[in-house]
Amino acid sequence: MATRKNVKNDSPAPTEFQAACYEIISKVPTGSVTTYGAVAEALARRGFPSGASRAVGNAMNRNPFAPKVPCHRVVCSDGTLGGYAGGARKKISLLEREGVTVKAGRVAEFATRFYSPN
DNA sequence: ACCATGACGCACA
DNA sequence: ATGTGCGCCATGG
Numbered sequence: 759m760a761t762r763k764n765v766k767n768d769s770p771a772p773t774e775f776q777a778a779c780y781e782i783i784s785k786v787p788t789g790s791v792t793t794y795g796a797v798a799e800a801l802a803r804r805g806f807p808s809g810a811s812r813a814v815g816n817a818m819n820r821n822p823f824a825p826k827v828p829c830h831r832v833v834c835s836d837g838t839l840g841g842y843a844g845g846a847r848k849k850i851s852l853l854e855r856e857g858v859t860v861k862a863g864r865v866a867e868f869a870t871r872f873y874s875p876n
Numbered sequence: 877a878c879c880a881t882g883a884c885g886c887a888c889a
Numbered sequence: 890a891t892g893t894g895c896g897c898c899a900t901g902g
Contacts, residue, residue, distance in 0.1 A: 775899065794884050798898090806898090813899040815883040820900085834884065841883030849883090 772822065778804055779817040782875045786831045789857040790873035791865055793835045794818075800875040811835075819843055825852065837868035 772780065782800045786792050794811040802808035818829040824843065830852040834840040839860065842849035850860045859866035 773899080798884085808898095809885085809896085810898045811884045812882070812897060813884090816881090816899060817883090819883050821883095829883080832883080836885085839883090843883070846883095 775801070775806060775810075775813065776817040776820065778806065779814055780821065780823060780827045783818075783827055783829055783832060785875055786828055786873050788828075789871070791831045791833050791853070791858060791868075791871050792873050792875055793833055794840065795835045796872075796874055797832060803876075815840070831856075831858075831873075833865055833868075837864045839863055839865070 778801055779797060782797050783792070794814045797814045798809060798811040801810060801814070814832075818832060819841070821827055821829045821843070824830075830842060830849045832840065839846060839849055846863075853860055853865070858871055865871055
């Protein structure tokens, strides 16, 4: 039985940053959405550098727990969808399936749907 | 240790 | 309202 350290792991353990991201996103309720920037702020409150919205996107992209972790509920600050590892189409499906309407690549009633993580 | 990449955000024109 | 450019941070090679 090879020791873990000698085995090449396809699913590397998440960094502290990523773990924090996933934890935060997990709190976003069904039917609501949050933004990369909002998550970044929550991270800042947790001691991480502020303004890491882009890094958050990176973490989502590498999210090994998708769709366990609802990363599809994370959109851009202007209400546009942003990206999705499974394809934009997929992201839209998941959202609408949860009651979130997407119109012209943008979340309908964005301000109302928006959820601020803590 | 350095350079390149990317699911962002914001200011400007 | 739309498009372009620049800045920011965490990762991977």
